[in-house]
Amino acid sequence: MPSVFKNFICLEGIDGSGKSTQIVALENLFKSKGLEVLKIREPGGTEISEAVRKILLDPEHKGKMSDITELLLYNAARSQLLHEVVKPALKKGVAVLADRFAYSTLAYQGYGRGLNIDMIKNLLNITCGDFFPNKTFILDIEISLSRERQQKDKNRSKADRIEQEENEFFERVAHGYRTIARENSGNCILLNAANSPEDIFKLIVNHLNS
Numbered sequence: 001m002p003s004v005f006k007n008f009i010c011l012e013g014i015d016g017s018g019k020s021t022q023i024v025a026l027e028n029l030f031k032s033k034g035l036e037v038l039k040i041r042e043p044g045g046t047e048i049s050e051a052v053r054k055i056l057l058d059p060e061h062k063g064k065m066s067d068i069t070e071l072l073l074y075n076a077a078r079s080q081l082l083h084e085v086v087k088p089a090l091k092k093g094v095a096v097l098a099d100r101f102a103y104s105t106l107a108y109q110g111y112g113r114g115l116n117i118d119m120i121k122n123l124l125n126i127t128c129g130d131f132f133p134n135k136t137f138i139l140d141i142e143i144s145l146s147r148e149r150q151q152k153d154k155n156r157s158k159a160d161r162i163e164q165e166e167n168e169f170f171e172r173v174a175h176g177y178r179t180i181a182r183e184n185s186g187n188c189i190l191l192n193a194a195n196s197p198e199d200i201f202k203l204i205v206n207h208l209n210s
């Protein structure tokens with residue numbers, strides 16, 4: 001459900017698809033227009049959410065954490081971020097640029113882990129209420145290309161618990177993202193992440209202006 005706030009924009013896609021590259025470009029554009037911008041990255045962004053992030057992504061928890069625990073922790077971190085950071089910013093008229101949001105939960109815990117999609121949608125309603133990005137850009141990428149980019153990226157830290165999943169998991173997630181884009185065409189735009197960063201950015205800006 002799109003929020004009443006017009007400046008809540010989200011980038012989605014598997015790691016290495018180019019989300020942060022586009023967010024930085026959008027941040028620069030917004031700032032050049034004199035707009036106040038807040039960048040958020042999930043999970044995290046508050047003291048409590050960062051503590052939850054550590055638990056979620058710790059490779060030591062591989063094979064131990066249940067899928068439902070994972071689902072609830074992601075939403076706990078999100079709820080706190082909304083409460084402390086996102087809601088106050090949107091209410092003040094600040095533009096919010098999100099590196100992942102609720103569709104990540106549908107894609108990873110729903111399509112990736114195989115949890116019930118309707119159950120997740122109910123939980124997302126509890127977590128987000130009326131606060132949902134107006135536009136979500138989903139960067140669609142082949143798993144092999146996303147891995148190639150991550151390997152080349154020298155700034156990237158060691159693979160976390162989720163990044164250590166097998167290719168089949170990410171295939172399901174990528175398929176999930178395509179389904180999400182199809183089913184939410186009012187507020188979701190699927191973009192081919194294999195294009196150049198500049199071409200992708202032009203498409204994003206065109207959509208935001210239309």
Ligand code: ADP
Nearest residue numbers: 014015016017018019020021149153195196197
């Ligand atoms: P994400 O935030 O989705 O993990 P990044 O924006 O960090 O992805 O991009 C991952 C790597 O791929 C970075 O090294 C980045 O410079 C590079 N990259 C991002 N977008 C593109 C693109 N469209 N084409 C080629 N390389 C890209």
